[in-house]
Amino acid sequence: MLDALSEKLDKILRKLRGRGVLTEQNIAEALKEVRLALLEADVNFKIVKDFINRVREKAVGREVLESLTPGHQVVKIVWDELREMMGREKAGLSLASSPPTVVMMVGLQGSGKTTTCGKLARLFTQQGKRVLLVAADPRRPAAGDQLASLGRDLGVEVHRFDRADAAPADVVRICREGVERGRDQGYDLVILDTGGRLHIDDELMAELAAIKHAVKPHEVLLVADAMTGQDAVNMASRFDRQVGLTGVILTKVEGDARGGAVLSIRAVTGKPIKFLGVGEKLDALEAFHPDRMASRILGMGDVLSLVEKAQEVYAREQAKTDEKKPAGGGFTLEDFREQLGQVKRIGSLEQILGMLPGGQRLKALAQNGLPERELKRVVAMIDSMTPRERRDHTIINGSRKKRIARGSGTSVQEVNRLLKQFLAARKMMKAITSGTGSRRHLAQLMRSM
Structure with a gap:
């Protein structure tokens, strides 16, 4: 995860740490390399420009250049700005004061949305919560079958519509009935696995907007493939404009050597990354901590x-x-x-x-x-x-x-x-x-x- 970027930044900043004295020219040369490394990592170019400007402004101050360890001071500034870019503080799920908490999962086909529903269910089941999964994609029976299989493996109930001829208009009713079942039967969390498409279209957005209006979820989480880089960022922006998001879950992060989506999404959309999918197994879901990710990127470990x-x-x-x-x-x-x-x-x-x-x-x-x-x-x-x-x-x-x-x-x-x-x-x-x-x-x- 982010190996290529981490390796490059580690080499660049190690040179600064090794210098006893820094000048504005030293810092400018290093930041030029940092800028190139971030762009190669597929980070949004506007975000990179703002990031470099903020670091330069803080790094050339007298308190840094005249300190005993100017190189380490610059590294600390870079760490602070990376953390700020990714959201500064951890953003967990907003749990309802009166259960159930309704989590609406949205995303395109192939992003790992259904599997992520299972991972989220496992995470909260381990915390002692009662979770109900809702299969809300009658167009694709295979998606409901997959969710039912995950539910059996986890010991979690799955609410689904059994009629083979379910129409698209039934989606809102399925979600509403799932939420009502969750409320009536005392579930703590209801996770809606909504339908996906191969691409964003008006029909998909209208359907998701109708579901959101009907069940009023506490969280609307976009599941996006980190491997798609800036495409994931652009997709998050469109979903947020047309449906309204509360956060993002990035999947396949373990295979994303560049990291553009991880570094750009919060800065571009204003929506926090809440979880990272780091593998195919159901336990491969991590809460996202901006400070820890910044440390990992700079080779400080986690x-x-x-x-x-x-x-x-x-x-x-x-x-x-x-x-x-x-x-x-x-x-x-x-x-x-x-x-x-x-x-x-x-x-x-x-x-x-x-x-x-x-x-x-x-x-x-x-x-x-x-x-x-x-x-x-x-x-x-x-x-x-x-x-x-x-x-x-x-x-x-x-x-x-x-x-x-x-x-x-x-x-x-x-x-x-x-x-x-x-x-x-x-x-x-x-x-x-x-x-x-x-x-x-x-x-x-x-x-x-």
């Missing part, structure tokens, strides 16, 4: 998001781990394997490295896939052990090591290395067993990595 991802995985797995662990059994190879699995569920090692400070340089370590392969080899060795060996490593003698190595396609030396790593992790586990839950979690994460 440790807070990494910790939140880890906490979510840990909370989900902790109960299962505690149930499996015998009383007083201590930290075993089974626990070690489980924690390796938790790290994989947080994301790929490349994604994790990208959230650490200096992530662009660190990610080069993972480009050949070596860390991922090493994780798989470790898991294969543990899987080749018997349940008794995984629970009690002290019985693993020379002959058992040979058997484990043959079964996992590794060597005895690699089995010995695994046991050494496990013992170090076990020692650390004992050292922090009296700490708080968050300390235990962070230590477990460090061990697993």
Whole structure:
């Protein structure tokens, strides 16, 4: 996500940080490169012009040029302006004081709208909310079938119109009935998956406007494909003018190496990005934090998001781990394997490295896939052990090591290395067993990595 832009800005600003003294000429040269990098990232040219002018105005001030660390001061100014461009503060969903909160999802076909409805339903279900999905596109039965399938996977109810000959005029009635059902049956959230088209047309806009007028949703969220760059920004502007948006969800961000839509939408439309779709799985939906995104773009990492991802995985797995662990059994190879699995569920090692400070340089370590392969080899060795060996490593003698190595396609030396790593992790586990839950979690994460 935004890798190309992040790498370029990191190189440009690293030169500034390395200078003991800055001049207006140094800053002008650097900002010229920043301008080019942003334009290559498909950021709206008017936004780039305003951004560069604001940074230049602040960066050439006496308090910056005469400070002890002028390069770092300029980086801070760039960070501030990037955050400002993307909205400054996180913009969450506006939940109704009297449920249900009605969320109307709009967008074109192929943007991932129906899948995003499922992701949003999963997010709020995990927060203890009762969610009702409404299939509001009778023209495309496949869309209703997909939503119903997502509902079954999530354990979420789906309201849909069963008549095969449903007419377009029925759409408003379907949405109204879905909202009434949500209110009558005590749902906290009703998500309307409205119809999409291959392109924007007057019929689509009229239909969406009629739905909005009928059900008066608390949120109207556009689902847009980040890969389309400025086309996504232009589409957001049209939807906002003709329907009225409260926010945007950008999908396929994990494949968007340029980032023009992420950086431009708020500045062009005035509407905040509320979530990012970062993968195809139902858990691949992130709340959008402008400050954290600015840090990631400048190579400062996003440790807070990494910790939140880890906490979510840990909370989900902790109960299962505690149930499996015998009383007083201590930290075993089974626990070690489980924690390796938790790290994989947080994301790929490349994604994790990208959230650490200096992530662009660190990610080069993972480009050949070596860390991922090493994780798989470790898991294969543990899987080749018997349940008794995984629970009690002290019985693993020379002959058992040979058997484990043959079964996992590794060597005895690699089995010995695994046991050494496990013992170090076990020692650390004992050292922090009296700490708080968050300390235990962070230590477990460090061990697993």
